[in-house]
Amino acid sequence: MTDHARLERAAAVAAPFRKALLAWYRRTARDLPWRRTKDPYAVWLAEIILQQTRVDQGTPYYERFLEAFPTVEALAGASDDEVLKHWEGLGYYARARNLHACARRVVSDRGGRFPETAAGLRALPGIGPYTAAAIAGIAFGEPVAVVDGNVIRVLTRLFDIDAPVEDAAVRKLLDALADALVSPRSPGDHNQAMMELGACVCTPRTPDCPACPVAKWCAASAAGRQHARPVRRPKKPTPLHEVVAAVIRRDGAYLLGKRPPEGLLGGLWEFPGGKVQPGETHAQALQRELREELGVDVAPGKLIASVNHAYTHFRVRLHVYACTIVSGEPVAHVHAELRWVAKDDFPKYAFPTANRKFLDLV
DNA sequence: AAACCGGGGGG
DNA sequence: CCCCCAGGTTT
Structure with a gap:
């Protein structure tokens, strides 16, 4: 027809x-x-x-x-x-x-x-x-x-x-x-x-x-x-990324970053971190990412949680570590804003669901 | 035209 | 695990 x-x-x-x-x-x-x-x-x-x-x-x-x-x-x-x-x-x-x-x-x-x-x-x-x-x-x-x-x-x-x-x-x-x-x-x-x-x-x-x-x-x-029906074109496979995030605590408050307004999860508040590059350990990835994003040197500590999450075009395994700042004071190099937030105030902030998955364990 | 952009429910 | 949902914007 x-x-x-x-x-x-x-x-x-x-x-x-x-x-x-x-x-x-x-x-x-x-x-x-x-x-x-x-x-x-x-x-x-x-x-x-x-x-x-x-x-x-x-x-x-x-x-x-x-x-x-x-x-x-x-x-x-x-x-x-x-x-x-x-x-x-x-x-x-x-x-x-x-x-x-x-x-x-x-x-x-x-x-x-x-x-x-x-x-x-x-x-x-x-x-x-x-x-x-x-x-x-x-x-x-x-x-x-x-x-x-x-x-x-x-x-x-x-x-x-x-x-x-x-x-x-x-x-x-x-x-x-x-x-x-x-x-x-x-x-x-x-x-x-x-x-x-x-x-x-x-x-x-x-x-x-x-x-x-x-x-x-x-x-x-x-x-x-x-x-x-309907006939659809085959879709491309979704890659899996290893990601690390840092929980940094000071005086009963936690360091959160507000993501830039455009792009993935734009405007949401998150624990800082990023993708693990090939050949890198989680600790090395944390040290590199937090130097890039915050300009600080950190000592990665205990693993708090590992969670899986699926986005539209990729999946992530997110590993959350307690970290201590060794030197430097955090400055927003990537985020729109940084803020120290008490746990009681977490409900006021919009988090990505992947962060919500481990919030209770922080 | 293809890529990017979340999260959840159902088979 | 895969598929798809009262799609739009950007490249």
């Missing part, structure tokens, strides 16, 4: 398709907190939190953010540490930085009002094609289709697409198919229905085709190929 034929098919079935989909959605939709409002601020907040994040994982964060920052003005007025503390544990911390920057721009440049079109929203930090379409559809009724991971799975099955979804041509086709199907009158509900279908029925491993409200239009299901 050609892409052109797929598009014609989408246009031909669009009306009965979305009618069946919407009826199913209105009958079975989960009662999620952000579905109870059309407030652009709340919708935007939910969409940012839910980027690459499961509903069950993001929901408590959404509730806590809305409680702490009820308006875009409240969020804009918060400190970056405060925002990051609320984001702690959710991952992809650039989202928190962009969330904050976006709130400040909406308040300072637009009087606290979000743009009312997908194109206008798209220009704000942290808002890409998906999020712009989602907010525009839900909050402002603009008939633009969203294409997220759920929709990709639904569409590649409906139209039995056998090329890798990472291909730009496939992404263009998916956008066009989604736009051909989207409801002009209820784009917000239609988009959420497509995602709900992907999350609850058209699932990755074991799709429940007998329960699907649009199975009669599904080419992959008809051919028994639903398990083989």
Whole structure:
């Protein structure tokens, strides 16, 4: 089947398709907190939190953010540490930085009002094609289709697409198919229905085709190929790094460093350290890293903990050592800031999860 | 186009 | 253990 034929098919079935989909959605939709409002601020907040994040994982964060920052003005007025503390544990911390920057721009440049079109929203930090379409559809009724991971799975099955979804041509086709199907009158509900279908029925491993409200239009299901869709390009292996971190105590306080705002774990507070280089012992790695990062000479002591942690593109084995400063006074060469922090104050700081794993043992 | 950027749940 | 999730930004 050609892409052109797929598009014609989408246009031909669009009306009965979305009618069946919407009826199913209105009958079975989960009662999620952000579905109870059309407030652009709340919708935007939910969409940012839910980027690459499961509903069950993001929901408590959404509730806590809305409680702490009820308006875009409240969020804009918060400190970056405060925002990051609320984001702690959710991952992809650039989202928190962009969330904050976006709130400040909406308040300072637009009087606290979000743009009312997908194109206008798209220009704000942290808002890409998906999020712009989602907010525009839900909050402002603009008939633009969203294409997220759920929709990709639904569409590649409906139209039995056998090329890798990472291909730009496939992404263009998916956008066009989604736009051909989207409801002009209820784009917000239609988009959420497509995602709900992907999350609850058209699932990755074991799709429940007998329960699907649009199975009669599904080419992959008809051919028994639903398990083989979507097709994805093979991914590269993730390397394993040995990492060391130092617990340095002085007068009942511990030395923490705030990571630079950009890059991995940007803005989070951590125990200083770094990667063990080939041929290096843990002690040598600690001495080298702390000289580079803090400008001090240390004597590595007792091993406190070893923890494993997986990131997106690599894994680490993190070894935590009690260390003593032999000479020098710590100066931030890499970190945005250094601070001596009492253990009772740890809960005020946003740590990477890999640090949280050994915090109780410090 | 490819790389970078977290963490958690489920099979 | 691998896969994938209401993706966006940078190179």
